[in-house]
Amino acid sequence: MTKQVQQLDRVIIRFAGDSGDGMQLTGDRFTAGTAEFGNDLSTLPNFPAEIRAPAGTLPGVSSFQLHFADHDILTPGDAPNVLVAMNPAALKANLGDLPRGADIIANTDEFTKRNLQKVGYAASPLEDDSLTEWRVHPVPLTSLTVKALEGFDLSKKDAERSKNMFALGLLSWLYHRPTEATISFLENKFAKKPEIAKANIAAFQAGWNYGETTESFSVSYEVKPAPLAPGVYRNISGNQALAYGLIAASVRSGLPLFLGSYPITPASDILHELSRHKHFGIRTFQAEDEIAGVGAALGAAFGGALGVTTTSGPGVALKAETVGLAVMTELPLIVVDVQRSGPSTGMPTKTEQTDLLMAMYGRNGESPLPVVAPMSPSDCFDAAVEAARIAVKYRTPVMLLSDGYLANGSEPWRVPAAADLPDISTAFASAPAEGEEFLPYLRDPETLARPWAVPGTPGLEHRIGGIEKADRTGNISYDPGNHDRMVRIRQAKIDGIAEDIPPLEVDDPDGPDGGTRVLVLGWGSTYGPIAAAVRRIRKSGGKVAQAHLRHLSPLPANTGEVLTSYDKVLLPEINLGQLAMLLRARFLVDIISYNRVRGLPFKAEELADVIQDVIDSE
Amino acid sequence: MSELLSGPGLNGRGLALVPKSDAKQSMKEYKSDQEVRWCPGCGDYAILAAVQSFVPELGLKRENMVFVSGIGCSSRFPYYMNTYGFHSIHGRAPAIATGLAASRPDLSVWVITGDGDSLSIGGNHLIHALRRNVNLNILLFNNRIYGLTKGQYSPTSEIGKVTKSTPMGSLDKPFNPISLAIGAEASFVARTIDSDRKHLQSVLREAAEHKGTSLVEIYQNCNIFNDGAFDQLKDPEQRDDITLRLEHGQPIASASKAVRRAADGGIEVVPRAEVAENEILVHDAHRADPSLAFALSRLDEPAFAHVPIGVFRSVDRPSYDELMSAQLEEAVAQRGPGSLDDLLLSGDTWRIG
Ligand code: SF4
Numbered sequence: 001m002t003k004q005v006q007q008l009d010r011v012i013i014r015f016a017g018d019s020g021d022g023m024q025l026t027g028d029r030f031t032a033g034t035a036e037f038g039n040d041l042s043t044l045p046n047f048p049a050e051i052r053a054p055a056g057t058l059p060g061v062s063s064f065q066l067h068f069a070d071h072d073i074l075t076p077g078d079a080p081n082v083l084v085a086m087n088p089a090a091l092k093a094n095l096g097d098l099p100r101g102a103d104i105i106a107n108t109d110e111f112t113k114r115n116l117q118k119v120g121y122a123a124s125p126l127e128d129d130s131l132t133e134w135r136v137h138p139v140p141l142t143s144l145t146v147k148a149l150e151g152f153d154l155s156k157k158d159a160e161r162s163k164n165m166f167a168l169g170l171l172s173w174l175y176h177r178p179t180e181a182t183i184s185f186l187e188n189k190f191a192k193k194p195e196i197a198k199a200n201i202a203a204f205q206a207g208w209n210y211g212e213t214t215e216s217f218s219v220s221y222e223v224k225p226a227p228l229a230p231g232v233y234r235n236i237s238g239n240q241a242l243a244y245g246l247i248a249a250s251v252r253s254g255l256p257l258f259l260g261s262y263p264i265t266p267a268s269d270i271l272h273e274l275s276r277h278k279h280f281g282i283r284t285f286q287a288e289d290e291i292a293g294v295g296a297a298l299g300a301a302f303g304g305a306l307g308v309t310t311t312s313g314p315g316v317a318l319k320a321e322t323v324g325l326a327v328m329t330e331l332p333l334i335v336v337d338v339q340r341s342g343p344s345t346g347m348p349t350k351t352e353q354t355d356l357l358m359a360m361y362g363r364n365g366e367s368p369l370p371v372v373a374p375m376s377p378s379d380c381f382d383a384a385v386e387a388a389r390i391a392v393k394y395r396t397p398v399m400l401l402s403d404g405y406l407a408n409g410s411e412p413w414r415v416p417a418a419a420d421l422p423d424i425s426t427a428f429a430s431a432p433a434e435g436e437e438f439l440p441y442l443r444d445p446e447t448l449a450r451p452w453a454v455p456g457t458p459g460l461e462h463r464i465g466g467i468e469k470a471d472r473t474g475n476i477s478y479d480p481g482n483h484d485r486m487v488r489i490r491q492a493k494i495d496g497i498a499e500d501i502p503p504l505e506v507d508d509p510d511g512p513d514g515g516t517r518v519l520v521l522g523w524g525s526t527y528g529p530i531a532a533a534v535r536r537i538r539k540s541g542g543k544v545a546q547a548h549l550r551h552l553s554p555l556p557a558n559t560g561e562v563l564t565s566y567d568k569v570l571l572p573e574i575n576l577g578q579l580a581m582l583l584r585a586r587f588l589v590d591i592i593s594y595n596r597v598r599g600l601p602f603k604a605e606e607l608a609d610v611i612q613d614v615i616d617s618e
Numbered sequence: 619m620s621e622l623l624s625g626p627g628l629n630g631r632g633l634a635l636v637p638k639s640d641a642k643q644s645m646k647e648y649k650s651d652q653e654v655r656w657c658p659g660c661g662d663y664a665i666l667a668a669v670q671s672f673v674p675e676l677g678l679k680r681e682n683m684v685f686v687s688g689i690g691c692s693s694r695f696p697y698y699m700n701t702y703g704f705h706s707i708h709g710r711a712p713a714i715a716t717g718l719a720a721s722r723p724d725l726s727v728w729v730i731t732g733d734g735d736s737l738s739i740g741g742n743h744l745i746h747a748l749r750r751n752v753n754l755n756i757l758l759f760n761n762r763i764y765g766l767t768k769g770q771y772s773p774t775s776e777i778g779k780v781t782k783s784t785p786m787g788s789l790d791k792p793f794n795p796i797s798l799a800i801g802a803e804a805s806f807v808a809r810t811i812d813s814d815r816k817h818l819q820s821v822l823r824e825a826a827e828h829k830g831t832s833l834v835e836i837y838q839n840c841n842i843f844n845d846g847a848f849d850q851l852k853d854p855e856q857r858d859d860i861t862l863r864l865e866h867g868q869p870i871a872s873a874s875k876a877v878r879r880a881a882d883g884g885i886e887v888v889p890r891a892e893v894a895e896n897e898i899l900v901h902d903a904h905r906a907d908p909s910l911a912f913a914l915s916r917l918d919e920p921a922f923a924h925v926p927i928g929v930f931r932s933v934d935r936p937s938y939d940e941l942m943s944a945q946l947e948e949a950v951a952q953r954g955p956g957s958l959d960d961l962l963l964s965g966d967t968w969r970i971g
Pocket of ligand 1: 636656657660662663691692724761765766839840841842843
């Protein structure tokens with residue numbers, strides 16, 4: 001049977017199943033094949049906060065969405081073209097996101113009376129008329145897998161476990177993905193259990209062959225490679241990129257990395273990743289609590305290390321006092337906040353941008369510090385290097401605001417050469433000349449940074465601490481005039497960094513005098529959906545400019561100028577308008593906010609509608 | 619790594635990695651130029667003088683000594699030492715010192731803390747520092763009161779303590795810092811007193827040389843808010859009777875009392891005249907099992923009936939910083955020093971163009 005091959009420019013697939021069905025692995029492998037093939041891609045895993053919610057229930061559904069295309073793309077996609085539903089719960093939980101006409105590949109073996117009841121289906125949706133809007137492909141994935149593995153010395157239960165590989169094989173056939181990498185991956189993963197490796201490979205190939213022979217799929221699809229800039233690529237998630245960025249910062253500063261951290265979702269993977277690379281001289285310290293994590297990092301910074309602590313919102317709240325101490329003692333420190341839904345425990349596995357004001361102001365006293373936010377998973381690498389650069393150069397704690405969406409999402413990344421990364425080395429203070437006094441709070445006239453005098457250096461013995469410092473000497477001082485001066489100096493030091501960061505760039509194809517009236521501004525992880533929405537507007541003939549802030553504190557020096565160059569400034573945020581409030585206060589610009597706080601990233605379509613509304617409004 | 623896991627009871631490795639000074643040092647060099655600002659008569663003065671006059675003996679490079687403190691009267695201590703110093707925030711000194719000591723094995727790191735700082739707000743950091751056994755010396759100035767906040771009861775105040783915050787008497791049972799430390803797996807635990815400089819210095823010397831976390835409780839008089847808290851131990855009339863000196867290998871006894879095994883399997887204090895010399899319990903600070911050291915720590919119940927002073931426990935156990943450094947070395951031995959390019963190119967990669 002010859003099958004039709006259809007060309008597509010992009011596809012969004014969502015694999016959904018029970019937490020125990022291996023959907024994240026399936027998604028990862030499909031992603032690897034897609035990356036190898038040369039498509040541009042973007043991924044979004046979505047998993048329950050519970051480690052193992054009861055099997056077959058809605059809270060137990062885990063999914064992995066992948067968007068791939070023959071052109072460069074910016075988001076994991078709004079709505080899947082294909083849903084792989086491993087059970088009724090996976091179907092029910094995801095159906096609402098499926099546009100009319102999408103394909104559903106459903107594992108019919110799991111649509112048992114009991115499983116249907118668990119999620120409140122009175123009858124199987126595969127058998128009534130409720131799914132007529134979509135193209136349903138009923139496939140008995142489990143029993144086909146078991147059948148394919150009949151010759152193996154496996155229990156039925158073990159054989160059933162390979163059903164995700166059968167599904168992967170089928171989808172790999174459907175979208176012409178290369179298979180070699182997956183086969184060698186399985187060989188490596190189960191190197192110690194060759195029988196399991198062979199079974200998984202057999203299931204994978206059976207899935208492929210099933211696609212080839214079944215009548216249920218009459219068409220397969222091709223998505224041509226995307227024209228990406230030349231270079232070596234790899235796929236990378238935000239947390240991994242951030243960890244690599246910290247290692248790069250350590251190498252490029254020449255400072256040993258010390259991570260003090262306490263496990264917390266969704267930041268723990270940074271701790272895990274850094275713990276694997278001790279041959280870089282990295283010390284990872286799993287502390288007794290969040291406070292000890294940052295305390296140890298600050299202690300290590302006092303000793304001359306690149307001190308880092310990684311956490312999420314609730315942890316930042318606990319660390320606040322120590323971050324204030326770092327502001328007062330003017331020591332370099334990187335505080336990574338992988339934001340998640342709050343307040344309190346909130347929704348630990350869901351994303352949000354709600355910690356901006358806490359990052360800026362969540363400490364007692366006037367305690368300014370720089371805030372840097374990455375805009376995509378791979379940008380977490382550069383943002384980490386930038387945070388370290390600022391921390392080390394200006395001797396200040398820096399907040400690095402990632403979020404759950406960036407942390408777990410992934411995209412292809414053009415791997416930089418180590419030598420091309422910025423040199424962020426700094427000099428420790430050295431012993432004063434004979435007869436000269438060492439002044440721990442004497443500042444560099446340009447950066448206003450104080451000397452970094454590390455223990456072990458003779459002649460620089462000095463005491464620092466949280467009590468207000470006398471200018472220059474760093475001695476304890478309760479003098480009113482001195483305090484006022486020091487408060488202003490600390491602020492001026494942070495403000496001055498504006499001269500040392502790139503100006504805010506505006507993407508406006510028509511130029512400043514081209515008649516564009518609306519600017520869409522964003523920060524952090526909203527970059528992808530905003531840029532995708534802006535493309536849609538322009539494609540349909542609309543005029544809109546886009547700018548994205550990576551530095552939230554200080555803001556780029558030209559920020560005010562950019563904001564006042566347009567009639568209207570629209571600012572979508574996954575909070576209730578935190579950056580908008582700051583910009584309104586500072587620049588007296590009547591920002592139009594668009595806010596949704598659902599624990600999910602924006603959709604490009606949704607933002608395109610919002611932008612269009614602003615363009616159309618008077 | 620195997621040699622880290624064995625060794626004699628008293629390890630003496632505490633300062634092995636700290637560079638030594640060739641020059642002869644004096645107390646004067648260790649005094650900073652800052653005016654000391656404790657209340658006149660405060661026990662902290664005596665402790666400061668004892669420390670300043672003892673550290674030159676260690677013969678370390680002064681720049682390799684760091685004093686880290688939290689918040690409270692005692693936590694002003696680092697300002698007065700002409701070494702590196704970090705006066706941090708309430709309760710967090712052990713955490714900050716842990717990061718410093720774990721990343722800089724060439725430093726001699728001292729934590730100065732009080733009973734409120736280490737046992738209330740910083741209790742969690744204290745117990746974890748002790749179990750982890752980072753190379754630190756923690757000096758816990760116990761005055762059984764909050765001084766800096768002007769006289770509230772503390773976690774070591776006796777039940778029924780009448781203070782500004784407890785006008786009808788405090789209700790909660792105090793901590794016994796020695797029992798707590800032994801329970802928290804501490805490898806070195808000692809008690810001394812501000813007024814006995816010789817004893818104080820001998821305990822500090824042992825603490826300094828101990829590799830791992832040493833906890834030294836120092837009874838310290840706050841003459842403003844809790845004056846006389848330790849008078850029984852200073853009063854020539856009774857001190858020799860109630861003080862049980864703990865010296866490794868020596869019988870545990872005061873002038874008039876002695877410690878022996880009790881019939882119920884525990885230990886008891888009895889009039890010295892009632893026991894034969896060979897029945898008196900001989901102190902073994904290096905005993906691996908902590909239960910006897912713990913039992914000794916319980917002997918001052920009711921308070922000040924008899925008070926053991928000295929090193930309760932000093933055992934050899936690998937320190938966290940040693941183990942951490944060993945892991946880094948092992949990683950380099952297995953994989954070679956990290957290459958950033960190799961790291962970034964690890965995993966599945968593909969080339970375009
Ligand atoms: S209040 Fe007490 S502990 Fe504090 S300095 Fe005065 S006497 Fe010493």
